[in-house]
Amino acid sequence: MTGLTDQVPVPHLPELPRLPRLPRRLSAPTPGWVETTDVVVVGSGIAGLTTALHLREAGQHVTVVTKVNVDDGSTRWAQGGIAAVLDPADSPAAHAADTLAAAGGLADPAAVRLLVTEGPARVRELIRVGAAFDRHPDGSLMLTREGGHRADRVVHAGGDATGAEVQRALQAAVRRDPWIRLVEHALVVDLLAEGGRAIGVTLHVLGEGTPDGVGAILAGAVVLATGGLGQIYATTTNPAVSTGDGVALALRAGAAVTDLEFVQFHPTAFAGCLCSCGRQGDHNCTNIAPKPLVSEALRGEGAHLVDADGKRFLLGQHELAELAPRDVVAKAVYQAMRAAGTDHVWLDARHLGGEFLAGRFPTIVATCRAAGIDPATEPIPVAPAAHYASGGVRTDRHGRTTLPGLYACGEVACTGVHGANRLASNSLLEGLVYARRIATDIQAAGHPTRLKRGPLLGVEAAPGTLPQTRAALQQAMTAGAGVLRSGESLAVAAAELRRLEPAVAGGRGTEQWELANLVTVATAVVAAAYARQETRGCHWREDWPETDQRWRGHLSGALAADGSFSLAWERT
Numbered sequence: 001m002t003g004l005t006d007q008v009p010v011p012h013l014p015e016l017p018r019l020p021r022l023p024r025r026l027s028a029p030t031p032g033w034v035e036t037t038d039v040v041v042v043g044s045g046i047a048g049l050t051t052a053l054h055l056r057e058a059g060q061h062v063t064v065v066t067k068v069n070v071d072d073g074s075t076r077w078a079q080g081g082i083a084a085v086l087d088p089a090d091s092p093a094a095h096a097a098d099t100l101a102a103a104g105g106l107a108d109p110a111a112v113r114l115l116v117t118e119g120p121a122r123v124r125e126l127i128r129v130g131a132a133f134d135r136h137p138d139g140s141l142m143l144t145r146e147g148g149h150r151a152d153r154v155v156h157a158g159g160d161a162t163g164a165e166v167q168r169a170l171q172a173a174v175r176r177d178p179w180i181r182l183v184e185h186a187l188v189v190d191l192l193a194e195g196g197r198a199i200g201v202t203l204h205v206l207g208e209g210t211p212d213g214v215g216a217i218l219a220g221a222v223v224l225a226t227g228g229l230g231q232i233y234a235t236t237t238n239p240a241v242s243t244g245d246g247v248a249l250a251l252r253a254g255a256a257v258t259d260l261e262f263v264q265f266h267p268t269a270f271a272g273c274l275c276s277c278g279r280q281g282d283h284n285c286t287n288i289a290p291k292p293l294v295s296e297a298l299r300g301e302g303a304h305l306v307d308a309d310g311k312r313f314l315l316g317q318h319e320l321a322e323l324a325p326r327d328v329v330a331k332a333v334y335q336a337m338r339a340a341g342t343d344h345v346w347l348d349a350r351h352l353g354g355e356f357l358a359g360r361f362p363t364i365v366a367t368c369r370a371a372g373i374d375p376a377t378e379p380i381p382v383a384p385a386a387h388y389a390s391g392g393v394r395t396d397r398h399g400r401t402t403l404p405g406l407y408a409c410g411e412v413a414c415t416g417v418h419g420a421n422r423l424a425s426n427s428l429l430e431g432l433v434y435a436r437r438i439a440t441d442i443q444a445a446g447h448p449t450r451l452k453r454g455p456l457l458g459v460e461a462a463p464g465t466l467p468q469t470r471a472a473l474q475q476a477m478t479a480g481a482g483v484l485r486s487g488e489s490l491a492v493a494a495a496e497l498r499r500l501e502p503a504v505a506g507g508r509g510t511e512q513w514e515l516a517n518l519v520t521v522a523t524a525v526v527a528a529a530y531a532r533q534e535t536r537g538c539h540w541r542e543d544w545p546e547t548d549q550r551w552r553g554h555l556s557g558a559l560a561a562d563g564s565f566s567l568a569w570e571r572t
């Protein structure tokens with residue numbers, strides 16, 4: 001008898017446009033120094049630092065390497081908070097239902113169950129580490145609501161400065177532990193693998209050692225916690241360091257990536273003018289990275305999205321109106337902008353009152369004031385901006401990637417909890433939950449640190465860098481693979497990426513290595529977005545506007561030995 005799942009038709013994967021050939025290793029000199037540790041963690045946001053702390057509880061010696069300063073990643077910028085079931089009237093089943101409803105049929109229910117059941121304990125641990133969340137006068141935690149949640153379950157700190165508080169508390173805990181070595185200004189160039197497993201990293205540490213500060217760290221396990229990839233776009237809420245390094249490192253090392261077409265656009269990035277040019281709207285005149293967020297929590301507290309005529313355009317589009325899941329709201333904002341021919345809409349919070357706004361949303365009020373806007377008397381200009389990679393390096397429920405010894409945690413990972421569209425404030429939670437699962441797995445596996453058999457050889461640099469390459473890539477991605485895509489726009493983006501191929505192949509140095517990562521990740525995003533001929537979650541195709549059951553599955557990407565990127569289909 002044929003099983004039900006066997007009857008689901010398989011989609012036809014279209015032939016991809018010509019893509020650039022991507023490097024399998026970056027140009028770097030032979031490492032001038034080698035260190036060993038039990039575990040090397042790459043990245044220092046909530047995922048990386050929490051993993052390091054759990055590994056220490058398990059008695060591991062940890063080295064955390066981070067590209068610039070310890071707090072330069074996305075965590076610090078998180079406003080809304082952390083979603084977890086902390087109210088007795090709420091339940092893990094309700095949190096799971098909201099997460100699955102937002103995810104467009106692609107989330108893994110078992111992974112989601114782990115997230116929502118283990119989440120509350122992880123948040124309480126974070127409080128014990130020192131994170132001070134906002135509380136009512138009776139001492140109970142204040143809980144708010146964001147898009148797609150049908151219950152108040154988002155904890156926050158400093159009003160809308162949750163990420164800053166979480167980062168502060170974790171950094172302080174890490175710095176107190178003498179067995180966690182924190183190396184800042186250290187860009188991981190490539191992963192080291194031998195015998196089919198990850199054995200460490202090569203990295204460039206600014207101002208350290210010879211030649212050119214390039215060295216190697218050998219470890220029993222490597223954890224990627226490098227955050228997001230928003231910098232492949234011209235307009236993003238992600239900080240400048242979010243160049244998709246972890247996805248690119250994993251691809252070059254032979255690990256699989258998945259769901260990369262599902263780049264989430266935040267519907268309400270601040271679109272006011274923060275420079276002196278005086279123009280309104282999202283014109284990037286100050287080249288601000290990250291683009292300031294106007295948190296969904298402001299809508300959770302009652303703010304409305306309106307067009308230039310003051311009309312609430314989400315009413316009638318979704319039963320939750322402005323609190324619909326993020327993909328729904330981003331699309332509605334985009335359509336309203338397109339209909340009016342403007343580059344922003346408005347978020348009206350005036351009815352919440354100046355005193356409330358200043359106390360609950362000090363960061364947003366400060367951003368508005370810097371642009372000469374008083375949100376108590378004027379609506380706030382907002383527009384969508386690239387915000388979160390729902391896909392990433394594919395992992396199992398223990399954070400293991402397809403390369404033994406290599407783990408991924410946080411935004412860089414695709415654990416299966418987000419599917420086609422992440423539910424608001426589930427990302428910090430995912431970092432907390434999977435950090436602990438990874439540490440437990442590493443301890444149980446007891447991966448020994450291996451010394452590499454052969455010499456550590458560098459790769460010759462070919463000459464040639466192109467000026468303006470990064471900006472060209474970002475513009476091409478925003479135009480071709482942004483909120484709304486089509487086969488045609490994606491093919492144009494692919495052609496632009498091919499034009500950048502010589503810039504990726506040559507040169508060395510932080511800018512060049514980051515550029516290679518950006519082109520690698522952008523290529524993977526374009527390929528997956530081109531292949532998926534339907535609209536689902538935050539993947540919105542103008543030429544394939546319907547959700548198609550044949551596409552209920554995942555596109556998994558890999559880099560071949562010759563540098564060609566390819567996709568394979570996996571049913572859910």
Ligand code: SIN
Nearest residue numbers: 079080295296424425
């Ligand atoms: C927000 O505060 O709107 C962002 C929350 C999130 O991205 O989860």
